[in-house]
Amino acid sequence: MAEASMMTDELKKLIGVPGEAITYKVEEGAIQRYAQAIGDPNPLYNDVEYAARSKHGRVMCPPGFTGWPVKASGVSMFKLVEALVKAGAPPRLLDGGIEYEFLAPIGAGDVLTATTKVADMIEKEGKSGKFLLATVETTFVNQNGEVAVRAQASFINR
Amino acid sequence: MAKQLYYEDVDVGAEVTPLAKIATTRMLVQWAGASGDFNPLHYDEDFGKSQGVSAPIVHGALKRAWLGHLMTDWIGEQGVLKKLSCQYRGMDYPRKMKTMEQPHDGETWWCKGKVSRKYEEGGEHLIECEIWVENGNGEKTTPGSAVVALPSRSKG
Numbered sequence: 001m002a003e004a005s006m007m008t009d010e011l012k013k014l015i016g017v018p019g020e021a022i023t024y025k026v027e028e029g030a031i032q033r034y035a036q037a038i039g040d041p042n043p044l045y046n047d048v049e050y051a052a053r054s055k056h057g058r059v060m061c062p063p064g065f066t067g068w069p070v071k072a073s074g075v076s077m078f079k080l081v082e083a084l085v086k087a088g089a090p091p092r093l094l095d096g097g098i099e100y101e102f103l104a105p106i107g108a109g110d111v112l113t114a115t116t117k118v119a120d121m122i123e124k125e126g127k128s129g130k131f132l133l134a135t136v137e138t139t140f141v142n143q144n145g146e147v148a149v150r151a152q153a154s155f156i157n158r
Numbered sequence: 159m160a161k162q163l164y165y166e167d168v169d170v171g172a173e174v175t176p177l178a179k180i181a182t183t184r185m186l187v188q189w190a191g192a193s194g195d196f197n198p199l200h201y202d203e204d205f206g207k208s209q210g211v212s213a214p215i216v217h218g219a220l221k222r223a224w225l226g227h228l229m230t231d232w233i234g235e236q237g238v239l240k241k242l243s244c245q246y247r248g249m250d251y252p253r254k255m256k257t258m259e260q261p262h263d264g265e266t267w268w269c270k271g272k273v274s275r276k277y278e279e280g281g282e283h284l285i286e287c288e289i290w291v292e293n294g295n296g297e298k299t300t301p302g303s304a305v306v307a308l309p310s311r312s313k314g
Binding site for chain 1: 179185188189191192193194209218219220222223224226227229230231235238239240241242243244245246302
């Protein structure tokens, strides 16, 4: 007996549709608090004067930090996953991993525009049954119109 | 920060200089505030149990950030991290606190890596690495990969 597919029409409709773009400024203090939370003493993140004398001329973000994300990546990503659950995806969510491409450096004072979408979603069969694997892509474009970071996160709904 | 690493200094199979980390409950709260991930799974034991997790778990993204630290320390300021990826395969449980500042004795995590490929492309000197976080039992809970561009001695 064939089980019904988890991939409902409502879910299929969400694939490829970008969420609302969010524009915000990367704050120096947010960078420093993030570096401290990792335990990374790199002076490019922590020392304002050192960073100002570097080739970047400003406090830089550690890789993967794109500004404090209440308005950006993390939250819009999880909102998107909530939308998936509302559209019929199973509710137990696992963060599967992430893949970053760093295309331009990001530092304090940069203004980023983040856009998130479900790039792909497939139904898979694992040891403990069927699950949905969603690839959620967030693109961060800086004030010069360059794509600074592209992040592809994997979420498993089971 | 270590001294500057050059493309010529690195061979396939070489080790990325390992980096030790100790996850504590205090650090997880600090990370939640700094990253904006306030999922109670990472600080509320009862909530964790309701989700089928025996104790608060270390954020996958914190382990990912440790791997970023591993790579940027290794490549030095003239190196450029081009790509970083990892998968959250195994759960890790932070050490609990003994005092306000000091955790109990327990597990130490190691961020490690190995050079898997060395190549030139588009005028850049690139190094690809297998990277991972391993727990106190030597299990790779967070495997991944990274691509970096290094300065070359021959081209200044």
